Each structure stands twice: as structure tokens, then as C-alpha cells.
């Protein structure tokens with residue numbers, strides 16, 4: 001397992017940012033870390049990089065505690081604000097990476113920089129935001145991490161640069177088998193990139209698992225709304241399996257678990273990853289209990 005959280009909690013003066021979180025993220029996967037503002041995503045990434053310590057429970061990186069040399073050597077972290085020195089040249093910046101990382105790979109770092117058309121003697125302060133992101137990514141990947149943690153690193157980039165940097169990131173991750181955990185609010189972008197998902201809400205794990213398995217164990221059902229029910233669903237639909245319902249005029253659409261139980265008169269579709277995530281983000285319903293073993297797991301927030 002790349003990441004394992006056991007009863008993980010972190011409290012600030014304002015309250016619990018994360019509480020009783022239990023999850024495992026397998027190695028070699030690209031995990032989307034999603035959740036509304038304040039859900040605890042950055043807190044989790046800061047716990048994984050030892051920028052914060054847990055209040056309760058523990059988090060393990062490939063079995064090691066964050067902050068130990070073993071965990072640090074294997075992990076790279078890229079935050080939205082990239083702490084680069086504007087007075088350094090790009091070459092100085094990479095030299096800095098080489099001096100501070102035992103596993104440094106200069107060739108990879110230079111290749112990523114040059115692929116963006118950036119010359120090594122350029123001063124960092126003269127680069128665009130997209131170019132700075134590329135330098136930060138070169139520093140992160142030059143470290144040859146096994147786990148790459150990304151806290152909305154592309155949020156301030158225009159769509160074209162974003163697409164280009166995401167492509168670069170995914171190509172490097174696939175080639176080297178790097179485990180990636182990436183927080184993002186851009187759900188539409190995650191579909192073709194992520195094969196695992198961890199959805200946090202109110203500091204708790206609401207959904208975690210393989211994206212394909214999660215899609216296959218849910219359905220979007222559409223049918224004529226039942227006038228007698230507040231949610232528009234007919235009485236035979238088991239409310240315990242309903243994640244979220246939307247009424248539009250006389251039509252009702254619902255995201256449900258266990259689609260096999262749904263009556264055949266309903267129009268049933270496999271949800272896209274975006275449909276699934278939106279359903280859980282909108283929903284305040286109690287999630288289903290965690291399955292006995294394997295498969296997608298969901299827990300109470």
C-alpha cells in the first residue's frame with residue numbers, strides 16, 4: 001500500500017479538519033483526492049508530508065511514518081504555491097534539487113525543463129506561471145519519487161498549459177510507475193487521468209476505491225417522478241441505496257448503489273466518474289457500510 005490511514009484525525013482550534021479517516025491507496029495508481037472547500041484535502045497531504053502531525057491515529061507511506069528518512073526519500077510534494085527563488089536561474093534551482101536529494105536524477109529534471117522550451121540560464125523570476133509549474137514539477141520528478149503528492153498544482157494555469165502539464169505529469173508517472181495522489185476541483189479533468197478516488201467531506205472519507213469498480217457498482221436512474229413522494233422516487237426504490245436525487249419537472253434522476261436492485265422500467269446508465277463524484281459531493285445521505293473485503297469502500301463522514 002502506498003498510503004494507509006488508520007483512525008487518522010487532525011484537529012485545529014477551529015475544530016476537526018479530519019476525523020476518524022480509514023483508507024488505503026494502492027501503489028502504482030493515480031488517485032483523485034476530491035472534496036468541497038474545507039473538506040480536509042490539504043490537511044491530509046500535509047500530514048503525508050509531515051508538515052502537520054496527526055491528533056489521532058496514524059498515516060503510513062509505504063509502511064513508514066511521514067517525516068522518517070524512508071518516507072521522505074520516497075515522496076515528493078507539489079503545492080499550488082511553488083516556493084521557487086525568483087533570483088535563481090533554472091540551472092541554480094536544479095542544482096539546489098541535486099544537493100538536497102539523495103536520489104536526484106539530473107537528466108530527467110533537465111529533460112522536463114527543456115521540453116517546455118526553457119533554457120537553463122533563465123532567471124526564475126522572468127518565467128510565466130506555467131513555466132514555474134514546469135520547473136516545480138522538474139524538481140519534484142527529479143527526486144525520482146515513488147509517491148507524488150499534488151495539492152491542486154495546476155489550479156492557476158490556463159486550460160492549454162494545464163492540459164500540457166497534466167499530459168507531461170501522467171506520461172512521467174506511467175513510465176516510472178509513480179503513485180500519484182492529486183487533489184483537484186476540476187472533476188471533468190479527472191476522468192481520463194485517475195483510476196482511483198478518495199472523496200473527503202466534512203473531514204471524513206465518503207468514498208474510496210477503484211474508479212471503474214465504483215462506476216459499475218452505481219447507476220444513474222431516470223424515470224417519471226412519483227407525485228406522492230417528496231424525492232419523486234416511487235416507494236419500491238430502496239432509499240438506503242440512493243446517494244442523491246434530482247427532480248426536473250416530472251422527471252426524477254437518482255444516483256443509486258446496487259443497480260441490480262433497480263426496477264427494469266427505469267432508464268439505467270453507468271455514471272461517469274464526474275456524475276459519481278458530483279452525486280456524492282451533493283449528497284448528505286448516509287453512505288453504505290464498508291464491504292467485507294476488497295472492492296469499493298465507503299464510510300460515514
Ligand SMILES: Nc1ncnc2c1ncn2[C@@H]1O[C@H](COP(=O)(O)OP(=O)(O)OP(=O)(O)O)[C@@H](O)[C@H]1O
Pocket residue numbers: 012013014016017035036037038039040041042043044
Ligand atoms: N493551519 C490551520 N489552522 C487552523 N485551521 C486550519 C488550518 N489548516 C486547515 N484548517 C481548517 O481545516 C479545515 C480543512 O482545511 P483544508 O485546507 O484541509 O481543506 P481543503 O479540502 O484542502 O480545502 P480547499 O479545497 O479549500 O483547499 C478547514 O476548516 C480549515 O479552515
